[in-house]
Amino acid sequence: MKISHFFLTFLISAVFSQLMSQDFNCMAIPVRHGSEILDHPFSGGLNSPQFNQMDIDLDGKEDLVVFDRITNDIQVFLYQNDKYVFDCSYDQLFPYVSAWMILKDYDADGLKDLFISPALSSAPSVQVFKAHVKEGKLQFEKRFFPYGTGDVISYKYFGFEYGVYVAKPDIPAVTDVDNDGDLDILSFESGGGTVNYYRNLCVDEGLSLDSFKMELADRCWGKFRESIYDDEIILSEDPLKCAESPGFRHAGSTILPIDMDGDSDTDLLLGDVSYNGLIYIHNGGSENDFATALERDFPQDDIPVQLNWFLGSFLVDVDQDSKKELVVAPNATIGSQNIDNILVYSDLDATSKFDFSLDPVQFMTKDMMDWGAKVFPCFVDENQDGLMDLIIGMSGMIGKDTSLDTRLVFYQNEGSTDSPVFSLKDTDYLGFSSRNESFLAPEFADLDGDLDIDLLIGLENGKFIYFENQGGPDMAFSFADPVYDFMNLDVGDNATPCLLDINNDGLMDLLSGNAMSFTNQNITGSLALFKNSGSKFNPYFEADWDADFNEVPFANVKLQESQFNTLSWATPEYYESKSGSELMVGSIKGTINQYAVSINDQLEILKDSVAGLDFGRFAAPAIADLDGNGFLDMLVGVETGGFRLYQTDIRALSTGTIQNTLGQNTFVISPNPAANKISISQLGRRTENNEWVQITIMDQLGNIKLQYDKYTLNTALDLSGLPSGIYFVLIQEDVFMSFNRFMKY
Numbered sequence: 001m002k003i004s005h006f007f008l009t010f011l012i013s014a015v016f017s018q019l020m021s022q023d024f025n026c027m028a029i030p031v032r033h034g035s036e037i038l039d040h041p042f043s044g045g046l047n048s049p050q051f052n053q054m055d056i057d058l059d060g061k062e063d064l065v066v067f068d069r070i071t072n073d074i075q076v077f078l079y080q081n082d083k084y085v086f087d088c089s090y091d092q093l094f095p096y097v098s099a100w101m102i103l104k105d106y107d108a109d110g111l112k113d114l115f116i117s118p119a120l121s122s123a124p125s126v127q128v129f130k131a132h133v134k135e136g137k138l139q140f141e142k143r144f145f146p147y148g149t150g151d152v153i154s155y156k157y158f159g160f161e162y163g164v165y166v167a168k169p170d171i172p173a174v175t176d177v178d179n180d181g182d183l184d185i186l187s188f189e190s191g192g193g194t195v196n197y198y199r200n201l202c203v204d205e206g207l208s209l210d211s212f213k214m215e216l217a218d219r220c221w222g223k224f225r226e227s228i229y230d231d232e233i234i235l236s237e238d239p240l241k242c243a244e245s246p247g248f249r250h251a252g253s254t255i256l257p258i259d260m261d262g263d264s265d266t267d268l269l270l271g272d273v274s275y276n277g278l279i280y281i282h283n284g285g286s287e288n289d290f291a292t293a294l295e296r297d298f299p300q301d302d303i304p305v306q307l308n309w310f311l312g313s314f315l316v317d318v319d320q321d322s323k324k325e326l327v328v329a330p331n332a333t334i335g336s337q338n339i340d341n342i343l344v345y346s347d348l349d350a351t352s353k354f355d356f357s358l359d360p361v362q363f364m365t366k367d368m369m370d371w372g373a374k375v376f377p378c379f380v381d382e383n384q385d386g387l388m389d390l391i392i393g394m395s396g397m398i399g400k401d402t403s404l405d406t407r408l409v410f411y412q413n414e415g416s417t418d419s420p421v422f423s424l425k426d427t428d429y430l431g432f433s434s435r436n437e438s439f440l441a442p443e444f445a446d447l448d449g450d451l452d453i454d455l456l457i458g459l460e461n462g463k464f465i466y467f468e469n470q471g472g473p474d475m476a477f478s479f480a481d482p483v484y485d486f487m488n489l490d491v492g493d494n495a496t497p498c499l500l501d502i503n504n505d506g507l508m509d510l511l512s513g514n515a516m517s518f519t520n521q522n523i524t525g526s527l528a529l530f531k532n533s534g535s536k537f538n539p540y541f542e543a544d545w546d547a548d549f550n551e552v553p554f555a556n557v558k559l560q561e562s563q564f565n566t567l568s569w570a571t572p573e574y575y576e577s578k579s580g581s582e583l584m585v586g587s588i589k590g591t592i593n594q595y596a597v598s599i600n601d602q603l604e605i606l607k608d609s610v611a612g613l614d615f616g617r618f619a620a621p622a623i624a625d626l627d628g629n630g631f632l633d634m635l636v637g638v639e640t641g642g643f644r645l646y647q648t649d650i651r652a653l654s655t656g657t658i659q660n661t662l663g664q665n666t667f668v669i670s671p672n673p674a675a676n677k678i679s680i681s682q683l684g685r686r687t688e689n690n691e692w693v694q695i696t697i698m699d700q701l702g703n704i705k706l707q708y709d710k711y712t713l714n715t716a717l718d719l720s721g722l723p724s725g726i727y728f729v730l731i732q733e734d735v736f737m738s739f740n741r742f743m744k745y
Contacts, residue, residue, distance in 0.1 A: 024611035026088035040086035045370035045642020071616025125163035197221035222291040262352035271311035308337040372397030375637035387413035393440035445499035449536035458495030500574040506668035507532035513570025525553025526570040559587035578651035586619030625652035673743040
């Protein structure tokens with residue numbers, strides 16, 4: 001079957017008439033785990049989440065706002081039709097947040113305001129952003145205070161102004177401790193041993209509630225102290241005297257204010273940096289707040305909280321029944337449990353008291369694609385049915401036993417060309433769970449020129465594993481035994497491979513990033529290029545960074561954290577679009593750079609942050625046209641083990657049911673650039689003299705310049721009638737179609 005000229009002209013004209021501005025919109029594609037369809041598969045995963053509620057869309061219902069301190073990302077889940085629905089349209093609603101955030105209505109206007117750690121400062125203090133509605137939409141505006149030092153909540157002590165102290169690793173309590181109608185703050189002091197009580201004086205002095213005139217009312221609220229030796233709590237025997245313990249304690253505590261027994265005073269649930277559970281502090285004071293009892297391994301009358309490690313706790317009305325549940329999750333930035341890591345305790349008490357019981361159903365993460373930490377998605381047609389499937393690599397899942405479990409995961413596309421559906425088929429693809437690897441970054445391409453797709457995997461040690469596909473063209477994958485230390489290539493650590501024919505010679509080259517930028521001959525950059533100096537059927541890469549075929553670092557791309565810290569996490573992804581050969585490269589900056597691959601195998605920056613997207617401190621893009629609409633889609637793996645999915649405005653090379661073979665670089669144009677003649681050959685094909693294809697040569701506007709119904713491969717094609725410029729070549733053979741481009745000078 002051939003594609004008609006009318007269809008081709010219509011396709012090109014329609015695609016080129018689209019808007020030129022960059023516009024990436026979130027996509028929704030069904031994802032199945034077994035018989036269940038996930039509610040929010042592309043919300044990004046959760047590692048160290050903090051839970052708040054607020055009516056974000058102003059429909060009168062409390063929505064769920066989740067901040068993850070690993071990525072500094074805020075996810076909004078709207079409560080609609082009795083369930084939470086992820087909505088990425090609110091990504092830009094909140095200011096940049098780091099460390100912690102709390103939503104509380106400080107001025108009694110019915111809108112919850114935002115309390116955060118100063119995001120762009122190391123100061124251990126508190127900033128406030130006031131919520132207001134403008135043109136029917138919620139907005140936040142930073143508050144500046146008449147009492148204190150400007151944009152942080154302050155208190156006066158012996159005539160000097162100090163910021164309210166909240167250590168960056170901690171989560172404070174923002175609550176009305178003295179029940180007078182304004183919000184106070186409880187936080188551990190700098191030594192981490194006692195709790196400071198910052199009392200709000202606004203109601204007492206008749207001031208506006210947003211003035212935040214504060215005093216340090218008590219340097220040992222509750223009179224308890226944490227031990228300097230461990231996570232033990234020392235209670236005082238005197239309600240007017242702080243418990244004693246020599247020396248200072250390490251910082252690292254979370255505080256949840258809760259009236260556990262319904263007596264209208266403030267009890268506490270504490271998480272500690274060295275503890276896998278929660279500690280309940282009972283406030284038994286009459287006139288003054290005084291800790292009279294404690295309960296470790298809370299709740300002891302049910303299944304105690306046990307998570308790995310340094311926990312935060314939150315009161316959330318999970319099911320919108322006006323009763324709040326206790327939600328518990330890790331608060332650590334490294335090494336904590338990153339799967340099955342959110343616990344919900346339902347309240348069984350019908351009164352104002354709390355009686356918590358563990359709910360066995362996983363909250364939120366059961367409806368996410370969440371595979372631990374730092375995930376590397378890769379689109380490939382694994383079963384050769386014409387639909388793009390998904391293979392995922394990762395840097396490891398950490399469960400309750402604290403062991404690291406790293407593997408490949410396979411999602412098969414069981415939908416259609418315009419309606420993809422991903423179904424989880426193999427949670428241990430190729431059996432990597434038993435190979436004791438701690439990092440897997442997969443890349444698929446036809447490396448050996450035999451027209452099937454091979455697999456190259458980057459490892460933590462900077463080396464690669466090669467799996468040759470022996471299935472053959474158009475057949476489901478069948479891999480030979482793995483080749484470790486592939487060609488002795490070594491990029492230092494955490495190799496992130498990308499295979500592409502960067503110099504258009506018909507051979508797959510290797511571009512790689514890693515965790516640290518490459519420094520070679522006093523030059524530092526984030527990518528390394530190893531050119532293929534072998535042949536069509538026998539690829540060869542020289543391991544020596546300084547070999548003639550290599551460029552380490554490559555193209556002056558610098559994505560490291562700073563000139564003093566070369567941490568980069570560069571993750572390149574190659575694709576072909578109507579504009580030509582391009583790269584998306586994620587990095588430690590959490591953004592994705594877009595580059596054009598020029599005709600002389602260099603890179604030209606197009607965007608230093610595609611669509612203004614920011615994913616925290618890691619982003620690994622994968623590109624494909626999943627729904628056959630003529631535009632490429634981008635799946636981004638993030639640090640919290642999940643994914644974000646976007647439809648881009650980047651025009652794909654082919655649409656519909658035609659299989660696009662360009663990603664395999666099947667056809668090669670040479671020479672390129674060309675003067676007056678070119679020839680077209682097929683990679684991996686020993687061409688007979690009478691073998692032919694149909695070709696169409698177009699300019700950059702899609703105008704057809706030359707067309708041959710029977711072009712014989714490997715024969716000269718006369719271009720003398722074409723002016724200089726960039727041209728696209730559509731190559732058709734039966735139901736297969738490939739696009740290439742060349743330059744005529």
